[in-house]
Amino acid sequence: MAHFSKKRGKAKPEVSTASLPDIIFMLLFFFMVVTVLRDGERKVKVLVPEATQLQKLEQKSLVNHIWIGRPVEKFQALYGTKPRIQLGDKFASEHDIPLFLEQHKIKVPEPQRPQITSSLKVDGDVTMGIVSDVKTVLRKSGQLKVNYSARPKQTR
């Protein structure tokens, strides 16, 4: 008995913090994986419309984004207010889309290429003219899987 009590008296009741770095690292890795670093600045104003029948886009690496909207104020002096297309981080016309798709495609492993989806992020106030032109180009370049990006509807 004496032996035991002596040992107890010495020990300081402290929580071990040795696993703290591990826990923090775990959180860190979680956030590293879910993080999407913004690819370049938005040069067109895009507020996608609302819809209810939404589907999630699964693999981020298989998605390329085409933005369509009016240039933001900063660029209106240069590019006017007509709806424009943004590919990557620059303004583009629909003639640049095939090259853009090709550049994305070569980064994707071959077996997964049929699953590539184009995400059309189109501002709600844009008219269908430019959207139809983009759709035609997509069809001509064989990119048939398209996702009309939308926000979930709040009401209903």
Next chain:
Amino acid sequence: MARTSSRDRMKNEINAGSMADIAFLLLIFFLVTTTIDVDKGITVKLPPWSDEAPEVQQMKSRNVFSVLVNAQDQLLVRGELTDILDLRERAKEFISNPQRREDLSTDPKNAIISLKNDRGTSYKQYLAVYNELKAAYDELWDQECKKLYGIPYSDDLPTAYKRAIKDKIPMVLSEAEPTNFGEEN
């Protein structure tokens, strides 16, 4: 020899006490830069492009559900001005035709929805219309799925189930080339 033994006793370890701080720093960086916005939208499959003009197919007019959206965002459904709120119900009734009416589709397999818009139609309205038509099909698939398998329809269903349902009620939505009205400059 005595020297080596003393070195052995002294544990040469890097102090890992600051590891947590470094990890914290990185963690906070990623916390700040993270935007957990899942990309969502309506997935569609575009028809492949062909340079030849498509063959003119004569369909029975009872099997075609034509939806026209003009540059003023108004809807003309089978020749009638319609509100978008009624579109889903009308489309559902047209596809399934529960009362076997003469003017609605003969069978869900033969039903075709034809969508046409102007170049001046706003994208918002176009997507709203598309959403309603998709919703009509989704609701019918859901009904069919509950009837056949007793579970609601979802994308996680086994492929065989999904195929069986889509064989019964295939989604046929044909989009015509838009007309050149109301294009803004």
